[in-house]
Amino acid sequence: MGKNLTKRSEDYSKWYNELVIKADLAENSGVRGCMVIKPYGYAIWEKMQTELDRMFKETGHENAYFPLFIPKSYLSREADHVEGFAKECAVVTHYRLKNAEDGSGVVVDPEAKLEEELIVRPTSETIIWDTYRKWIQSYRDLPVLVNQWANVVRWEMRTRLFLRTAEFLWQEGHTAHATREEAIAEAEQMMGVYADFAENFMGVPVIRGVKSESERFAGAVETYCIEALMQDGKALQAGTSHFLGQNFAKAFDVKYANKEGQQEYVWATSWGVSTRLMGALVMTHSDDNGLVLPPKLAPIQVVIVPIYKGEDQLDAISDHVAPLVQELRSRGISVKYDNRDTQKPGWKFNEYELKGVPVRLAIGPRDLENGTYEVARRDTMEKEIVKGEEVVDRIEFLLDDIQKNIYSKALNYREEHITKVDSYEEFKELLESKGGFFSAHWDGTVETEDAIKEETKATIRCIPLDAEEGEGVCMYSGKPSKRRVLFAKAY
Amino acid sequence: MGKNLTKRSEDYSKWYNELVIKADLAENSGVRGCMVIKPYGYAIWEKMQTELDRMFKETGHENAYFPLFIPKSYLSREADHVEGFAKECAVVTHYRLKNAEDGSGVVVDPEAKLEEELIVRPTSETIIWDTYRKWIQSYRDLPVLVNQWANVVRWEMRTRLFLRTAEFLWQEGHTAHATREEAIAEAEQMMGVYADFAENFMGVPVIRGVKSESERFAGAVETYCIEALMQDGKALQAGTSHFLGQNFAKAFDVKYANKEGQQEYVWATSWGVSTRLMGALVMTHSDDNGLVLPPKLAPIQVVIVPIYKGEDQLDAISDHVAPLVQELRSRGISVKYDNRDTQKPGWKFNEYELKGVPVRLAIGPRDLENGTYEVARRDTMEKEIVKGEEVVDRIEFLLDDIQKNIYSKALNYREEHITKVDSYEEFKELLESKGGFFSAHWDGTVETEDAIKEETKATIRCIPLDAEEGEGVCMYSGKPSKRRVLFAKAY
Numbered sequence: 001m002g003k004n005l006t007k008r009s010e011d012y013s014k015w016y017n018e019l020v021i022k023a024d025l026a027e028n029s030g031v032r033g034c035m036v037i038k039p040y041g042y043a044i045w046e047k048m049q050t051e052l053d054r055m056f057k058e059t060g061h062e063n064a065y066f067p068l069f070i071p072k073s074y075l076s077r078e079a080d081h082v083e084g085f086a087k088e089c090a091v092v093t094h095y096r097l098k099n100a101e102d103g104s105g106v107v108v109d110p111e112a113k114l115e116e117e118l119i120v121r122p123t124s125e126t127i128i129w130d131t132y133r134k135w136i137q138s139y140r141d142l143p144v145l146v147n148q149w150a151n152v153v154r155w156e157m158r159t160r161l162f163l164r165t166a167e168f169l170w171q172e173g174h175t176a177h178a179t180r181e182e183a184i185a186e187a188e189q190m191m192g193v194y195a196d197f198a199e200n201f202m203g204v205p206v207i208r209g210v211k212s213e214s215e216r217f218a219g220a221v222e223t224y225c226i227e228a229l230m231q232d233g234k235a236l237q238a239g240t241s242h243f244l245g246q247n248f249a250k251a252f253d254v255k256y257a258n259k260e261g262q263q264e265y266v267w268a269t270s271w272g273v274s275t276r277l278m279g280a281l282v283m284t285h286s287d288d289n290g291l292v293l294p295p296k297l298a299p300i301q302v303v304i305v306p307i308y309k310g311e312d313q314l315d316a317i318s319d320h321v322a323p324l325v326q327e328l329r330s331r332g333i334s335v336k337y338d339n340r341d342t343q344k345p346g347w348k349f350n351e352y353e354l355k356g357v358p359v360r361l362a363i364g365p366r367d368l369e370n371g372t373y374e375v376a377r378r379d380t381m382e383k384e385i386v387k388g389e390e391v392v393d394r395i396e397f398l399l400d401d402i403q404k405n406i407y408s409k410a411l412n413y414r415e416e417h418i419t420k421v422d423s424y425e426e427f428k429e430l431l432e433s434k435g436g437f438f439s440a441h442w443d444g445t446v447e448t449e450d451a452i453k454e455e456t457k458a459t460i461r462c463i464p465l466d467a468e469e470g471e472g473v474c475m476y477s478g479k480p481s482k483r484r485v486l487f488a489k490a491y
Numbered sequence: 492m493g494k495n496l497t498k499r500s501e502d503y504s505k506w507y508n509e510l511v512i513k514a515d516l517a518e519n520s521g522v523r524g525c526m527v528i529k530p531y532g533y534a535i536w537e538k539m540q541t542e543l544d545r546m547f548k549e550t551g552h553e554n555a556y557f558p559l560f561i562p563k564s565y566l567s568r569e570a571d572h573v574e575g576f577a578k579e580c581a582v583v584t585h586y587r588l589k590n591a592e593d594g595s596g597v598v599v600d601p602e603a604k605l606e607e608e609l610i611v612r613p614t615s616e617t618i619i620w621d622t623y624r625k626w627i628q629s630y631r632d633l634p635v636l637v638n639q640w641a642n643v644v645r646w647e648m649r650t651r652l653f654l655r656t657a658e659f660l661w662q663e664g665h666t667a668h669a670t671r672e673e674a675i676a677e678a679e680q681m682m683g684v685y686a687d688f689a690e691n692f693m694g695v696p697v698i699r700g701v702k703s704e705s706e707r708f709a710g711a712v713e714t715y716c717i718e719a720l721m722q723d724g725k726a727l728q729a730g731t732s733h734f735l736g737q738n739f740a741k742a743f744d745v746k747y748a749n750k751e752g753q754q755e756y757v758w759a760t761s762w763g764v765s766t767r768l769m770g771a772l773v774m775t776h777s778d779d780n781g782l783v784l785p786p787k788l789a790p791i792q793v794v795i796v797p798i799y800k801g802e803d804q805l806d807a808i809s810d811h812v813a814p815l816v817q818e819l820r821s822r823g824i825s826v827k828y829d830n831r832d833t834q835k836p837g838w839k840f841n842e843y844e845l846k847g848v849p850v851r852l853a854i855g856p857r858d859l860e861n862g863t864y865e866v867a868r869r870d871t872m873e874k875e876i877v878k879g880e881e882v883v884d885r886i887e888f889l890l891d892d893i894q895k896n897i898y899s900k901a902l903n904y905r906e907e908h909i910t911k912v913d914s915y916e917e918f919k920e921l922l923e924s925k926g927g928f929f930s931a932h933w934d935g936t937v938e939t940e941d942a943i944k945e946e947t948k949a950t951i952r953c954i955p956l957d958a959e960e961g962e963g964v965c966m967y968s969g970k971p972s973k974r975r976v977l978f979a980k981a982y
Binding site: 027029030031034035036037038039042043045046062063064065066067068069070071072073074075076082086087088089090091092093094095096097098099105106108117118119120127130131134140146150151153155167169342 | 518520521522525526527528529530533534536537553554555556557558559560561562563564565566567573577578579580581582583584585586587588589590596597599608609610611618621622625631637641642644646658660833
């Protein structure tokens with residue numbers, strides 16, 4: 001196809017890296033581990049943001065903004081939290097540069113050393129709970145339902161565009177509640193919002209579950225998650241929602257007076273999704289020809305390519321196409337008419353396939369004569385000739401059908417790749433030969449989890465919420481188990 | 492009014508600080524100079540963002556995202572730029588913390604020292620132009636019209652909520668062009684977009700002009716600006732748009748092949764507005780009773796307060812009001828029906844005055860009987876009784892009228908506070924007694940500008956674009972001058 005894109009079957013990882021760059025989604029920057037999100041990639045992220053933000057507001061949340069920096073001492077207040085995040089953070093130690101005495105440029109001014117170092121937020125629980133202490137006095141102040149859209153930094157050693165970068169964009173919800181039950185209901189609700197978004201907008205089927213203790217967020221009592229499966233059989237955690245108990249309220253002394261006037265610690269949740277979703281989107285649907293985007297998140301839903309010789313033909317086609325463009329826009333469909341004369345139609349076809357535009361129309365002199373369009377759908381690459389008077393309805397049908405089809409396809413793949421295993425030998429063999437999720441009994445200990453991870457690189461992705469209770473024996477230790485959990489190798 | 496708000500006439504500065512906090516716009520955080528933007532303040536900023544983002548896209552710009560960090564060496568590439576920004580930046584020197592040996596918490600791990608320090612972006616010209624080198628090869632790649640919504644950090648010693656904070660939120664546009672003329676046209680266009688936004692959405696009249704050399708952005712050839720006037724007679728720079736010439740293209744070696752195949756340096760602009768606009772909004776319109784918000788940016792445009800005794804009356808009012816709320820929403824008006832039983836009507840009246848809700852409706856049992864509402868407008872505090880069947884139209888009229896009225900009021904104030912002066916004595920006297928802008932002749936030298944600033948604290952805010960040419964003599968030096976410029980004390 002002339003795209004010079006490595007095939008998925010040859011090297012899935014290389015295919016992904018190439019595709020992200022060739023489709024103009026993102027690229028590496030001059031700063032180690034930090035990416036540049038290019039306009040086309042950012043436009044997809046903006047569409048994700050718009051939908052998520054609407055869903056957050058519909059569930060009663062408001063946006064706010066908290067500082068980028070966290071005083072070092074804040075991080076230490078919650079014991080598990082600091083263990084989880086201190087190891088990978090960017091530390092600001094000075095607040096001024098000065099000219100080097102040898103004229104070689106600028107150097108850090110040693111006199112501008114901060115008394116207390118500041119950490120670039122890896123997540124904002126600490127700075128936010130330090131603030132909530134001022135906001136919350138009485139039960140009347142609860143619940144606090146706040147979300148923040150922000151950048152965060154975690155100093156990762158091995159980075160990959162979107163999947164693992166030192167700086168990434170995300171949203172983080174932080175809520176405060178009067179009761180344990182309400183906080184748990186909130187954490188579960190937000191996992192539900194994420195699952196709804198992943199499935200109905202991204203077209204990515206997800207499994208809802210809770211994390212095992214060792215995979216839990218640092219400082220959480222329970223971590224709810226949604227887990228997706230990529231085309232190479234590896235899982236990807238697409239969003240997490242944490243029930244934090246009273247851990248942060250105790251660390252930052254956030255109490256409220258209940259209706260009886262007694263002081264109680266507040267209950268908390270936090271929940272987030274990030275630009276990592278872009279990686280999940282690319283890896284779930286795309287193929288050897290490039291991106292396949294769900295119509296609901298595609299920046300360009302329909303592209304129209306004129307096929308012509310000379311300016312007269314182009315003018316005739318442009319005149320013919322103008323009312324169609326207008327009609328599509330009035331129906332809320334984003335459409336691009338690409339009449340650039342610097343590129344040939346074949347180049348354009350290639351380009352829009354690479355960029356995953358869901359529906360492509362082509363129109364040449366013969367179509368003009370016949371009153372038809374050549375309509376191609378990106379997901380199946382099928383083409384058809386459609387009459388002018390039927391084309392708008394057909395496009396609406398296709399956008400809807402592509403959205404459904406890519407979800408079904410991903411769901412079928414996922415269903416085919418959940419394998420029930422009862423022996424560790426079978427597990428190890430199928431993990432390598434087939435991949436995907438493995439539903440297996442586990443004795444519930446960290447030791448077994450660690451040993452399996454050490455030997456196979458597979459981790460417990462989640463304990464699915466809909467897991468049937470059922471006694472069994474752990475595939476590794478032979479000890480008793482109460483239910484099956486899902487193992488997989490993961491991003 | 493029970494708001495415990497300092498009067499503007501007593502202490503304007505204190506009034507501002509109190510109002511920002513009491514109206515729940517923002518507060519100081521535990522991190523020096525960094526603010527927390529609270530949900531109500533953030534909702535106003537979101538409305539600003541939505542309108543500006545629409546205007547940027549309508550003028551052909553796309554959003555993207557560039558790294559938070561800038562390698563120290565990048566900053567040094569453009570000589571003026573580093574002079575302007577090196578003095579006030581947050582410097583990341585390490586990438587890990589570790590447990591203190593004495594168990595007292597965490598300390599910076601000395602082994603995790605970065606080879607090259609990273610600067611938290613004070614503005615992104617350098618990292619962006621380092622990226623544009625990869626994006627631009629040919630005239631076909633131009634123009635590049637990109638905007639970024641981001642947080643930036645400038646280590647200010649004296650900070651004030653919204654007006655001057657170490658971290659602030661902003662947008663920064665960065666464009667690349669084939670010709671000098673096109674870049675200048677872009678810089679002027681974006682100043683126009685900012686002026687349009689300030690006047691037609693914020694209701695803040697602005698003067699368009701260019702900065703004198705010493706007030707120019709570090710690295711710019713020309714800085715266009717919009718200048719507003721606050722109620723205390725001090726000016727506030729509300730937005731800037733810079734023509735950067737080829738300075739950054741040369742510093743980062745960004746060339747393109749023109750149509751003749753010759754290599755040329757690219758021409759650049761950058762332009763930005765920030766959360767500082769929130770300060771301008773508050774200080775332009777608000778009064779001793781609290782915020783006055785322009786209806787186009789008010790998170791709540793209409794509030795309805797029921798006045799009742801007992802649940803039966805409340806239910807009757809709620810039933811009566813429900814279709815009105817629905818009708819207003821269907822017309823795109825944001826409305827809040829405040830039926831909380833934890834607060835009295837008087838408390839609510841106070842609260843919504845403080846928060847600047849443009850239109851307030853009150854309805855009690857007698858109104859219910861008569862089919863009327865008491866309608867109050869926030870800008871003039873006028874009240875009237877309006878019949879139920881006329882209330883929707885009246886609200887639409889009021890929202891429109893308040894938007895116009897607060898603009899006119901601010902414009903009148905501004906016009907009354909542009910004073911033409913020809914002697915330095917008169918200037919100094921009126922600067923203290925009257926304030927505002929002073930239109931005066933200036934000899935065009937930095938020396939004179941510095942001397943006036945030193946002696947009076949007034950600076951040249953801008954050389955207005957519509958300034959009439961007219962020979963004169965500098966009010967300070969007596970040397971010849973070609974046109975008047977605007978002096979003022981400024982935020």
